[in-house]
Structure formats: structure tokens, C-alpha cells
Amino acid sequence: MRLGPNPARMRIRRICFLIIFVAFCSICFAQIQEKAAPPDHKEVLPKSVAPQPIAFSHKLHAGKMSMSCQFCHTGVTEGDDAGLPAPELCMSCHSTVKKDSSEIAKLRAASEKGERIAWVPVYRVPDFVFFGHAPHVNAGIECVQCHGPVATRDVLQKEISTSMNTCRDCHRERKAPMSCASCHQLGY
Numbered sequence: 001m002r003l004g005p006n007p008a009r010m011r012i013r014r015i016c017f018l019i020i021f022v023a024f025c026s027i028c029f030a031q032i033q034e035k036a037a038p039p040d041h042k043e044v045l046p047k048s049v050a051p052q053p054i055a056f057s058h059k060l061h062a063g064k065m066s067m068s069c070q071f072c073h074t075g076v077t078e079g080d081d082a083g084l085p086a087p088e089l090c091m092s093c094h095s096t097v098k099k100d101s102s103e104i105a106k107l108r109a110a111s112e113k114g115e116r117i118a119w120v121p122v123y124r125v126p127d128f129v130f131f132g133h134a135p136h137v138n139a140g141i142e143c144v145q146c147h148g149p150v151a152t153r154d155v156l157q158k159e160i161s162t163s164m165n166t167c168r169d170c171h172r173e174r175k176a177p178m179s180c181a182s183c184h185q186l187g188y
Contacts, residue, residue, distance in 0.1 A: 047158040050120045055103045063151035069143045080132040084119055087111035122156045123147065130185050139176070 061067045072089065073082040087110040094104045110117055123146070125131050136146070143150070148159030160166070164183075171178055180186065 043161040043163055045159055045161060049122050049157060052120055052155075053118055054106045057154045058150040058156060059152055059154045069150075076133040076137045078134055080130075080134065082133050084117070087115070087117060122158055123160075123162055125162055128185055129183055131183070139174070145170075 070076055072085040075083040087107045090107050091111045098104050146160055
């Protein structure tokens with residue numbers, strides 16, 4: 001004579017199956033996350049850039065003269081870009097200060113022609129990454145945290161990594177937004 005299924009035994013089997021299934025899914029999910037996570041890319045720093053079109057010393061201007069970063073890099077509290085000074089701004093001092101310098105002559109020529117200086121970027125992020133200066137500056141992040149001690153440098157080079165891991169670690173540390181869309185232009 002055959003009896004029907006034992007409900008207690010069936011319940012135990014279901015629970016065991018669920019435990020095994022959840023453990024299996026957790027292991028698979030962890031492996032997928034590990035594969036999906038970007039590798040720990042250790043950027044070799046400092047990284048030099050091509051020479052600038054006009055010699056400029058942050059050590060002199062930001063360091064010795066204590067000029068605020070925002071004096072030249074306007075717009076950092078309102079916009080995405082740090083902005084670069086127009087030659088006319090430089091000439092507001094250099095029409096009298098070191099006016100006979102060959103480097104100032106380049107500034108003067110650009111100013112008189114209404115041209116911008118083609119500064120060589122030191123810090124760049126890929127086109128698919130969105131970075132806004134205003135949210136960072138307005139959150140109290142100081143320029144040196146991302147750009148290094150520029151006030152001690154005559155010639156700038158990339159000293160702080162702009163890798164995804166560096167930015168993610170900073171966001172995590174400051175409890176800033178961590179969603180992909182916070183930094184990436186989805187659908188690019």
C-alpha cells in the first residue's frame with residue numbers, strides 16, 4: 001500500500017531546494033558583478049602633457065601671489081567647465097607687469113586679435129563621462145583634491161587620477177550619488 005506524500009518531508013525538501021537555489025544565485029551574481037566591475041586600473045602618474053603655448057606658472061600666480069583659482073577659472077560655481085581666462089583678463093595686469101616679456105607678447109597679440117589661447121588640457125575625461133565643476137565646488141571639494149597642489153607647480157601635469165575607480169571611491173567616501181547616470185551620459 002502506497003501512502004501519499006509526506007507534507008513535512010516535502011516542506012523540508014522545498015526549504016533545502018530554496019537554500020541551495022539562493023546560494024547558487026548568490027555565487028553566480030557575485031561572479032557576474034566581479035566580471036562586470038572595471039579592473040583596478042592604476043594610472044601611472046604624474047602624466048606630462050605637451051608644452052603649453054604660453055609659459056604660465058601656477059606657482060607664481062596661485063602660490064606666491066595667492067590668486068584664487070576662480071579668478072582665472074571663472075564659472076566653476078555655476079557651470080560644468082572650469083573656464084580658461086581670455087587673454088584680455090591676463091592683460092589687465094600684464095599691460096604693466098612684465099609687459100616686455102616674450103611670453104606676454106604672445107598674450108598681447110592674442111588679445112589684440114581677439115583670439116583665445118589654445119591651452120593644452122591637463123585633465124580630461126572621456127566624452128561619455130559627464131563632469132560638472134559646479135556641483136563639486138559647491139559641495140566644498142577644493143581644487144587641490146582633484147588637481148593636486150597646483151599652487152606649488154610651475155608646469156602642470158596630471159597628478160591625480162580621473163579613473164572611474166578614483167571617482168567612485170570619492171563619491172562613496174562622501175556619500176555622493178553612486179548611480180551610473182550621475183556621471184555617464186546614458187544612451188551616448
